[in-house]
Amino acid sequence: MARFREQVNKGIEQEPETKNQKPETRNQKPEAKLIEKTxxxxxxxxxxxxxxVAGFKVPYIVREHWKKRCREKRVKLSPILKEFLVNEFGLPPGISIDDI
Incomplete structure (x- = not known):
């Protein structure tokens, strides 16, 4: 997936660019400040x-975002999904979470 590395990093955690502003002098009129939108x-x-991803489809950029966050937290996605599904829907009789 090295060919997508630049694309994945493109939309994640970019710092907004700062604009260089001139210092105001006494004779200079203050400019109207624009509200910057995200x-x-x-x-x-x-x-x-x-x-x-685990049996359902998501956009590639979403999957890569989740993978990056899992790496940052040093966790794996599969155990998180398994635990959620077991807590939400339970397991059939005779099956434990260790069996899956």
């Missing part, structure tokens, strides 16, 4: 391609 990120079709 930039809207645009993803390519490759970023939005549906990929499989």
């Amino acid at each position: 930039p809207i990120l645009s993803y390519t079709d490759e970023d939005m391609e549906a990929v499989n």
Whole structure:
């Protein structure tokens, strides 16, 4: 997945660019301050391609975001999903979480 590394990092944790501003002098009129909005990120079709995650489809960029967050927290996604599903729906009689 090295070919997508730049695309994945494109939309995640980018710091906003700062603009250099001139210092105000006494004779200079203050400029009206513009309210900066959060930039809207645009993803390519490759970023939005549906990929499989635990049996359901999500955009590629979402899966890579989840993988990055799991690496940061040093956890694996599968055990988290298994635990959630067991807590939410339970298991059939005679099966424990250690069996799956």
